[in-house]
Amino acid sequence: MKVAIIGGTGYGAIELIRFLYNHPYAEIEAIISHSQSGQALGTVYPHTSGVLEKPLEELVVKDLAERVEIVFFATPPAVSKDLAPQFLEHNVKCIDLSGDFRLRSPMDYQEWYGSPAADESYLEAAVYGLSEIYGEEIAGANLVANPGCYPTATLLGLLPAVQNGWIEEKSIIIDAKSGVSGAGRGTSLNTHYPEMNENLKAYKLGQHKHIPEIEQEIGKMAGHPVKITFSTHLVPMTRGIMSTIYADIAHSVSTDEMIDMYTAFYQEQPFVRIRRNGELPATREVHGSNYCDIGLHADKRTGKLTIISVIDNLVKGASGQAIQNMNLLKGWDVATGLNYLPIYP
Ligand SMILES: NC(=O)C1=CN([C@@H]2O[C@H](COP(=O)(O)OP(=O)(O)OC[C@H]3O[C@@H](n4cnc5c(N)ncnc54)[C@H](OP(=O)(O)O)[C@@H]3O)[C@@H](O)[C@H]2O)C=CC1
Numbered sequence: 001m002k003v004a005i006i007g008g009t010g011y012g013a014i015e016l017i018r019f020l021y022n023h024p025y026a027e028i029e030a031i032i033s034h035s036q037s038g039q040a041l042g043t044v045y046p047h048t049s050g051v052l053e054k055p056l057e058e059l060v061v062k063d064l065a066e067r068v069e070i071v072f073f074a075t076p077p078a079v080s081k082d083l084a085p086q087f088l089e090h091n092v093k094c095i096d097l098s099g100d101f102r103l104r105s106p107m108d109y110q111e112w113y114g115s116p117a118a119d120e121s122y123l124e125a126a127v128y129g130l131s132e133i134y135g136e137e138i139a140g141a142n143l144v145a146n147p148g149c150y151p152t153a154t155l156l157g158l159l160p161a162v163q164n165g166w167i168e169e170k171s172i173i174i175d176a177k178s179g180v181s182g183a184g185r186g187t188s189l190n191t192h193y194p195e196m197n198e199n200l201k202a203y204k205l206g207q208h209k210h211i212p213e214i215e216q217e218i219g220k221m222a223g224h225p226v227k228i229t230f231s232t233h234l235v236p237m238t239r240g241i242m243s244t245i246y247a248d249i250a251h252s253v254s255t256d257e258m259i260d261m262y263t264a265f266y267q268e269q270p271f272v273r274i275r276r277n278g279e280l281p282a283t284r285e286v287h288g289s290n291y292c293d294i295g296l297h298a299d300k301r302t303g304k305l306t307i308i309s310v311i312d313n314l315v316k317g318a319s320g321q322a323i324q325n326m327n328l329l330k331g332w333d334v335a336t337g338l339n340y341l342p343i344y345p
C-alpha cells in the first residue's frame with residue numbers, strides 16, 4: 001500500500017519514515033515538503049542517505065491523490081484542516097498528527113488554537129486515534145485525528161480508572177514532563193540549548209491546548225463534563241514524556257487490585273505494559289518504542305491514587321501511534337512494523 005507524508009522535514013515525519021521503511025506492507029510513495037521541495041531527503045537528513053533515496057516533493061493534491069491510499073499529515077496546526085478535506089474528496093484516507101481534528105467543538109478549537117476550526121462535518125467524521133480505546137472506530141474511519149503526545153500518556157494512564165469509577169474525576173491533577181523534541185525541529189528561545197540544558201521549566205500553565213483534548217476524552221468516558229488541573233514541564237532530554245497523575249480514590253481499592261484491573265483492561269493491547277511489584281516506569285524504558293508503561297500506587301494513608309505513565313513522545317505520542325492506526329485502518333495486526341524493543345541505555 002502506498003502512502004505519502006506531508007510536512008516531510010519535521011521530526012514527526014522522519015520518525016514516520018523510520019517505521020514505514022521497515023513496514024512489510026506499506027511503501028513510502030512521496031515525501032512532501034513545502035520548504036525544501038526539490039532537495040533529496042538525504043540532504044536534510046544525512047542518516048537516510050544510501051538507504052532511502054527519495055526526493056522531497058512539492059504538494060500537488062490531485063497528482064498525489066492518484067498515487068497513494070493514505071496521507072499522513074505531520075504538519076503544524078492549521079494546515080491539515082484545509083488540506084485533509086481535499087484528499088478525503090478524492091477518497092484518500094488521512095491520518096493527522098496535528099490537533100486540527102481532535103476537538104469536537106469548533107469553539108474549543110478557536111479558543112485554544114487561536115484560529116477558526118475545520119468544517120464541522122469533518123470534525124464529526126474524524127475518529128480520535130487513541131488506538132487502544134477506539135480501535136473499532138479507527139478501523140472504519142477515513143480521517144483519524146492522532147492524539148497529542150501528552151494526552152496519549154495521560155489518557156492511557158487515566159481511562160481504566162475512570163471507566164471503572166474508581167477515582168473522583170474532579171480531583172484529577174496531571175503533572176507532565178516532556179523532552180525537547182516534543183516542540184518539533186524548529187528553533188526557539190525556550191528550546192535553545194543554554195536555556196533548557198541543566199534546567200527544568202514549567203510552561204503554558206492553564207493555557208496548554210492539550211487541556212480541552214484530555215477533558216473531552218475523560219468526559220466522554222465518565223459520561224459527564226470533567227475539568228482537570230494540568231501542568232507541563234520541559235526536561236533537558238531529547239525524547240520522552242512522563243505524566244504523573246494524582247486523583248482521589250472513590251472506593252477503598254488496594255494497589256494490587258488497581259494493577260489487576262489495569263492489566264485486564266489492556267489485556268488485548270500489546271503496547272501498554274502495567275508494572276507490578278512496586279516497579280515504576282522510566283522514560284528510558286520506552287525510548288524509541290511504541291510502548292506506554294504504567295505504574296500505579298494506591299495510598300491507603302491519603303486515599304490518593306498516583307499513576308505514572310511514560311511514552312516516547314515521537315513514537316507512541318505521534319508517529320508510532322499513527323502507524324498503529326494505519327494498521328487498524330487496513331485490518332493488519334496492530335503491531336505490524338512496530339515490534340521494536342526500546343533502545344537501552
Ligand atoms: N514532536 C512531537 O513529539 C509531537 C508532535 N505532534 C504534532 O505533529 C505535528 C508535526 O510535529 P513535528 O514534526 O514535531 O514538528 P516539526 O516542526 O518538526 O515539523 C513540522 C513540519 O511541517 C512542515 N510545515 C511547517 N509549516 C508549514 C506550513 N505552513 N504548511 C505546510 N507545512 C508546514 C515543515 O516541513 P516542510 O517544510 O518539509 O514541509 C516542518 O518541518 C505537529 O502538529 C505537532 O504538534 C504530535 C505529537 C507529538
Ligand SMILES: CC(=O)N[C@@H](CCC(=O)OP(=O)(O)O)C(=O)O
Nearest residue numbers: 098099148149178179180182183
Ligand atoms: C515540549 C513541547 O513543547 N511540547 C509541545 C507538544 C505539543 C504538541 O506536540 O502538540 P500536538 O501534539 O497537540 O500537536 C507543547 O507542549 O506545545
